[in-house]
Amino acid sequence: MSKKPLLEFNQFGIYCQQGDFYIDPWKPVNYAVITHAHSDHARWGNKHYLAHHLSKEILKYRLGDISLETIAYNQIIIRNGVKISLHPAGHIIGSAQVRVEYEGEVWVVSGDYKLEDDGISTPFEPVKCHSFISECTFGMPVYTWKPQEEIFKGINDWWHQNHQQGKTSVLVGYSLGKAQRILQNLNLDIGKVYTHGVIQNTHDALIKNGILLKETHKITASTTKEEIKGNLVLCPPSAVGTPWMKKLNPYSFGYCSGWMAIRGAKRRRAADRGFVLSDHADWHGLIQAIEATSCESVYLTHGYTASFSRYLREIGYDAHEANTLYGDESLEEEKGGEA
């Protein structure tokens, strides 16, 4: 009875032979279905892209003038009899799970996801399937997140305290997703929010896409130190330790990432404050999401794939490790871990 699986992993990415398309390919292909616009998922060089409406402007900003079709969640595209649809993944604005159906068999590729409603991304919706290809960036039981209200209370308190001490608060988080999530949850009664150019460009692309964001001020060559003092600056991980950041002195520097849950990782960043804020599912979230799909088989992509798949097998799933080039096995400085 062994027939070819509907989706397979090959050297270009996750491939559907029947429909002749790839999902988040890491090498250039003809037809790429994109879960979300982070650079390890939406790569340059594909002939044609399919993504969610809300990823349109950001993909164009990041990848230039590409051949791009965008669709709504739950809208169905058919390629050679294979039904393709996108479903909310809750990871960032416009992020999607990709559902693929052919002759009654359903596969879902999660992309990156989180279960918690962050107030700006369309919340995650479980999709029933036979086979589920899931990320597991934080697939270890030591990673469990607190509700975001608690984290943002901490962030706003920290800002308030810095403001009173005449210090600037510099918050580091990756530019697409984290920065907007932070912005929307900041208490602007405390002060103004300034942005690094990279983040402002991302904001502008999203605004163009119809997303409403709170007011920010881009830091330019003419922005004075006095102006910024006591306010909050959003900057990407790549700005840490640069002369650009040094100019913001005196400041307190906070880092927003799921990796901040571990003391060692936090100390390595040498941030003044580490806020445990992730756009990925935590341990319980991953298990809950997998359960909700009622799937028979699970394929684990980036993260602690070996440990997490072993655990899933022990609790009765047909779970496999899949080698992909998404993200990294573990935290990594250069990419700033879009985590």
Place this chain on the structure above:
Amino acid sequence: MKNFANLFLALDETNKTNERIKILKEYLLKVSDEDKINMLALFTGRKPKRQINSTQLKDWALAQSKIPDWLFRESYDVVGDLAETISLLLPLPSNQQDKTLSQWIAEIKELKDKSEAEKKSWLLAAWDTMDQQEKFVFIKILTGGFRVGVSQNLVVKALADIAQLDTATLTHRIMGNWNPDDFTFQQLIAAEDASTDNSRPYPFFLAYPIQETSDLQKTALEIENALGPVAHWQAEWKWDGIRAQIIHRNGEIFIWSRGEDLATDKFPELHRFIQNLPNGTVLDGEILAFKNNQPLPFNILQTRIGRKTLSKKLLQENPVAFIAYDILELEGIDIRNKSQSDRRLLLEKLQEDSLHPEIFRISELVHAQSWDELAVIREQSRAKLAEGLMLKRKAASYQVGRKRGDWWKWKIDPLAIDAVLIYAQKGHGRRADLYTDYTFAVWDGDKLVPFAKAYSGLTDKEINQVDHFIKRNTLEKFGPVRTVKPELVFEIGFEGINKSSRHKSGVALRFPRILRWRTDKKKEEADSLESLMLLLPKFE
């Protein structure tokens, strides 16, 4: 204890010295004197006796966390700290409590006479009242694995501000054999020293290296420019043993090691000479394995460290002696303010009068007319089994801690060899979840033989690059250890080498560390086991 847990968290979140002092002061001003002295005890390594061992701790936590054993172990590999791992894996608390640090410490001490079942139910109930941070700090106290990234200097600075005393006085007062049951905060900060502690040592005076790295060899001329005429300096060999302070007061004797560990029982053959010292004497020096008037390599001394009981045979085969550097107290009077030369004369007199010159030795002076001459003499260090020279300004007092200016160590260059990285393991603490613990190999014919492990020497950036390489070039995984594709070459520095039957290569290195990453070398260009073996005779 919530205050204490928050203190720990706040200290963790900044690495700015002034911020940290401020945080410590805020804590000290907020809590009771009893909590203060308990906090100081913990921060200076005086932890309560361990009542629950790590197996019990792990087993009970595992049962609570409801995950399989292997996943618990892998979680530990990710986190790199047992207390933190447990604190992250335990379920959320269902109760609350607001006990102070002192109350918890008292409860821990009461566990002494409790059965295992009682200990367990006490611990589970305690955990069930704490959030993650409080649990983490609580387990740290419980396991005695309490290390904050805060130096004693910082604590003393905060305390000095509050108590209006100078830091040298407080650094001294906070030393010794006290514990929170017999020493109060008020005694610690009293205007007049109220201590009757016979055991209390003085803070060690520590030297800075005159040349920071082997790449930056200092010439005799540069040293002259930096330090002035050679005649102003006292030069001695820098011995490679255990730095120690020896005390005889009111019939009691004490041997303190540099890490502020009381080591009196470890060196019974020294007791006779210490008892023979005049009452009220404190000496600074080095304990070395010493036989037939000759120092022995450090690995001989190592056979005595960490042993619970010292057999007669061991004491006979590997005896030690004390090489005195300095005298800090004479006839009960603190003489640290006398000059180096004056103290040296007093020390020489004392040693001449000793009935035990074979175990109470004096660090011989190295005389030279010029820095050039001294530089030449320094070349003999290895043959002398010394690490180099110590330079002490003749006019200087004996100071507190590591200070620049009057004491310098002028070490010889380490031995070095180029080796290939073959195994890697994840690190701990700051390096958790990163591959930072490496095993290196040299060529034996066409095979690579592991010969040394090293953990330090790379920059954070290099560590990230090597970690990246390891994750993409793993050949096999054995538990936490990965076999890595042999490709990266590193220059490994070390201080000495000895035969060893415990190591596959047949040799053991002393203080191996990474000197630099040789990105310019291919694995074929690494050194051979033979070249290591050629160094052996020098150290026998």
